[in-house]
Amino acid sequence: MEVTGHMPNQDAPRSRSASIWDVARVAGVSQQTVSRVINGKARVSEETRVKVLQVIEEMGYRPNKLARALAGGPVRSVTVLTSDTSLYGAAATLRGMEEAARTAGFSVGISVLEPGSGQRDVAERLNRPGEAVMVIAFDAAGVRALGALPPDVPVAAAVERRPDIETKNPWQVWLDDRAAAAHATRYLLSLGHPTVHYLAIPSSTSELPQRTQGWMDALRAAERPVPEPLHGGWSPRSGYLAVRDLVADPSVTAILCGNDDLALGVMRAAREAGRDIPGDLSVVGFDDSPPAAYLNPSLTTVRLDFQGLGRACFNLLHRRLDPHTAPAVPAWSEPELIVRESSGPAPRSTG
Amino acid sequence: MEVTGHMPNQDAPRSRSASIWDVARVAGVSQQTVSRVINGKARVSEETRVKVLQVIEEMGYRPNKLARALAGGPVRSVTVLTSDTSLYGAAATLRGMEEAARTAGFSVGISVLEPGSGQRDVAERLNRPGEAVMVIAFDAAGVRALGALPPDVPVAAAVERRPDIETKNPWQVWLDDRAAAAHATRYLLSLGHPTVHYLAIPSSTSELPQRTQGWMDALRAAERPVPEPLHGGWSPRSGYLAVRDLVADPSVTAILCGNDDLALGVMRAAREAGRDIPGDLSVVGFDDSPPAAYLNPSLTTVRLDFQGLGRACFNLLHRRLDPHTAPAVPAWSEPELIVRESSGPAPRSTG
DNA sequence: AGTATGAATGTGATCGATAACATCTCTCTT
DNA sequence: AAGAGAGATGTTATCGATCACATTCATACT
Known part of the structure; x- marks a missing residue:
């Protein structure tokens, strides 16, 4: 031949x-x-x-996957854009995405966003035009990156906020933070606390974050005073610093925290102020990160299915890439309040 | 024209x-x-x-980076092979690698190893022959993957064990776990504890892990009895289960744990057994994970510079890829004992 | 028997870049 | 003034795959 x-x-x-x-x-x-x-x-x-x-x-x-992709073969790779991977939420979401992608035979790239990444910067990270992308947009950097993506790239994103009916973007997944925060707040009120204070994580947008809104929803519905929300960062340290003064006030009996790390800082501040948890002060977190169940006291928190969210996000992208062959997008779990030792009835002396 | x-x-x-x-x-x-x-x-x-x-x-x-790579342009991408990214050590190492790689203009892929990944499986993950790879080989899956890599791939690895003089592989980085464990053990002995118990994380090889060895070194040097080491997994839960019986024994006054998560489980088990930390029992962890400083009590632990290790690993790889232009490999920090509240003098009643 | 049909397989172009080599135009040397 | 050398630029081959189209051959249909 x-x-x-x-x-x-x-x-x-x-x-x-x-x-x-x-x-x-x-x-x-x-x-x-x-x-x-x-x-x-x-x-x-x-x-x-x-x-x-x-x-x-x-x-x-x-x-050779490179040659295959270049020649127009089926897209078999995704790049995940995320900011700080040391945060539990982002890390768990990433894990879900990676797992789902690998199962489907995709290779996954990861690119971590700096707080100052510009538009040019984001485009630079893609391996080729048409590269599939997932964005973890729980914070400002992620949201900005999502916006900076050229219009032709196939993208699916995990976002903080449920899209408006108006601007509904079908290629997004989210957790119902707002309802979850409201639920946690109602729980605390049901224990007899006159009101609930809120320590917020940084917002992904200029609007009021979902968790903050849910908290306000519940307080207003119960016709309770709405204290000024406190603003923390992501770390235990920032939570500690943010509430050092607040926890000294005996009229403060319940604090809802934007994540478990903040709650950790709050608990330490409370300890240092000589306040017993949950005797004098109830603390509730958000995320149900791995250590939460083993803290002293163990932490009441809202369990969020980040890993399921990540899996769903990939499946959404997969359907976007090939609508016919990709499997259906699996459901992910609703937020769920996990009651542990850090929350309890309001102290008698107050109220 | x-x-x-x-x-x-x-x-x-x-x-x-x-x-x-x-x-x-x-x-x-x-x-x-x-x-x-x-x-x-x-x-x-x-x-x-x-x-x-x-x-x-x-x-x-x-x-188009794909076309460039295909045409034999300079290699500008790395794939990281790691197993469970939910573990602090692996996650932090990965973060260091990613950061260093991005700074050097590399795009990074990540591929998570399942416990059962075979040789074929590993080769499958590379995008092309000659693809550069980093392996986080702190556990058995990582070590196996490192071994399964075809001989021609340029690889650098973060490993548990310092290579023997004999088999010295210059493309590896490691933390001196052995010395660190010995140091932590000596510290506990110096507080008057008659001996120190050890709760091990799973080993990456069939040999005795470095941390276990360091602990034994110190006990032997001090001519103390060497208790049978306990074997945990990676999670707080596994630590809790492993020591539930042990902590009930009042003659046990000091436990060194293979990581902070295990220590978390140990502290809970101790609490449930009614033993005060550090009054009755000193607990020391390994890693200095983010929550450690905010636990109740805050955790005495060995700080390991995983992020620096990851950075160094990338730089090592970079030098391997282009020996002339790549910057020197930066040093990473030595393990350091961080003394906090969870450790203290041995109780009087004992000894 | 002649042709339509379709399965099995081969050929050349293409993706978007880099490498090696060729060409052209100066300027400098002798 | 001719040739050498170097700088600037163009041309062709190549990386390793896929795609569109062409070809071959056996079977079925009229």
Whole structure:
């Protein structure tokens, strides 16, 4: 059999690993046939198929994913844009995304956003035009990146806020933070606390964050005073600093925190102020991060299914990429209040 | 100017984004010249250079990284192989790697290893032959993956164990767990504890893990009894379960834990057994994970510079890839014992 | 028997870049 | 003034895959 045309140099020293051409040569077929076998697309005779697969096995051939993508093959990679991966929420979401993507045969790239990343910067991170992207947009940097993405990139995002009916973007997933915060607040009120204070995490937008809104919703519905929300960062330290003064005030009996790390800081501040938890002060967190159940006292918190959210986000993207073959987007769990030791009835002396 | 040869169809509808050819056409030069400008390699007249850069700016052209890599351009991507990213050590190391890689202009892929990943499986994850790889090999899955990597891939790894002089592999970084564990053990002995118990994390090899060895070293050097080490997993829960019986024994006054999560479980078990920390029992962790300083009591632990280790690992890889231009590998911090509230003098009644 | 049909397979172009080599135009040397 | 050398730039091959189209051959239908 004569092979001509685009066939590359066969006589050059083979330092690099086997390509589709090498397999074709050994198997005595054309590279196109090898390609067909690999992708299982067009019809290939059983005999040829077996032969080619055998040669592939023998030579340890692996298709070069770069070349495949370049040639317009099916997209098999995603880049995740996220900011701080040390935060539990982002990390767990990322884990869900990675797991789902890997299961579906996608390779995943990760690119961490700096607080100051600009538009240019974001475009720079994509490997090629048309690269599929997922964005973890729980904070300002993520939201900005999502906005800075060129319009033609297929993207799915995990966001803080449920989209308006108006601006409804079908390629987003979210957790119902607002309802969850309201639920946690109602729970505290039901224990007899006159009101609930709120220590917020930084917002992803200029609007009032969902968790803050939910908290206000519940207080207003119960016709309770709405204290000025406090503003923390993401770390235990920032929570500690934010409430050092507040916890000294004995009329403060319940604090809802934007995440578990803040709650950790709050509990330490309370301890230092000599206030017993939950005797004098109830503390409730958000996230149900791994240590929460083992803290002293163990932390009452809202469990958020970040991992499920991440999985769903990938599946959404997958459906966007190939609407016909991709599996349905799985549901993720609703937020759930996990009651532990850090919350209890309001102290008698107050009220 | 006539352009012939490999020039692609110019008249086709432009749905895809600009390529080097489009830039060349608009700027009135050949694509090779554009390539030269982008890579700043060969000499190009200042006039042409400015013109081309201007056109690139106007068209919003971004080079396709896939095509570049395929054509044998400089390698600008790394894949990180890691197992469970929910563990603090692995997550922090990954963060250090990502940060260093991004700073150096590399894009980073991440691939999470399942406990059962086989050799075939690992090869499958690489995007192309010659793909650069980093492995976080703190556990068995990571070590196995490191071993399963084809010999020709440029790899650098963060490992548990300092390599023997014999098998010295220059492309590895590690933390001196052994010395750190010995140091922590000596510290506890110096507080008057008759001996120190050890709750181990799972080992990455069949040998005795470094932390276990360091602990034994110190006990033996001090001529103290060496209790049978306990075996936990990675989670607080596994620590809790592992020591539930042990902590009831009042003669046990000091426990060193393989990581902070285990320590968290141990502290809860101790609380439930009615033992005061640090009054009756001293607990020391390993890692200095973020919550450690805010626990109740705050946790005495060995701070490990995982992030610095990750950075160093990337830099090592970078030097391996281009020995001449890559910056020197930065040092990372030595393990350091951080003394907090969870450890104190041995109780009087004992000893 | 002649032709339509379709399965199996091969050929050449293409994706978007880089590498190697070729060409052209100056300037400097002798 | 001719040739050498160097700078600026163009041309072709190539990386490793896929796609669109062409070709071959056997079977079925009229």
